[in-house]
Amino acid sequence: MNYRHKKFSRxxxxxxxxxxxTTPFIWGLTNKTEAAKASKAQVKYQDEPKGNEKCSNCIHFIxxxxQDANGECKVVQGSVSPQGWCTAFAPES
Structure with a gap:
């Protein structure tokens, strides 16, 4: 049998x-990290702290x-101020 005419077995x-x-499913899992971040509007981000709650005291803050430079957040898109606050605030232990 010629190799061009070989048929696939079942x-x-x-x-x-x-x-x-399964390929699209695996590809979708690898591209979820950036999609999981919320916009600043969704979490009501503000550049001022709310009492003692501020980004520099949050577990999500990078x-x-x-110390005074803007950082990043694991939850919110874009750069965030260490003095900022949003509804995703979670205090460090």
């Missing part, structure tokens, strides 16, 4: 279909290069 066809069905 087992090969099932493997190919299973791989094709500090900037200096």
């Amino acid at each position: 087992r090969e066809l099932i493997k190919f279909m299973a791989f094709g069905a 500090p900037g290069e200096t």
Whole structure:
């Protein structure tokens, strides 16, 4: 039999279909990190603290290069002020 006319066996066809069905699912899981972040409007972000609650005291805050520099948040998109606050605030233990 010529290699151009070789047919897939049933087992090969099932493997190919299973791989094709799981690939989009796996690809979707790997691209969820950025999609999980909320916009500043969704969490009512503000640049001022709310009492003693401020971003620099939150478990989600990733500090900037200096103590006063803006940092990042694990929950909120974009840069955030260490003096800021949002509804996702969770105090450090």
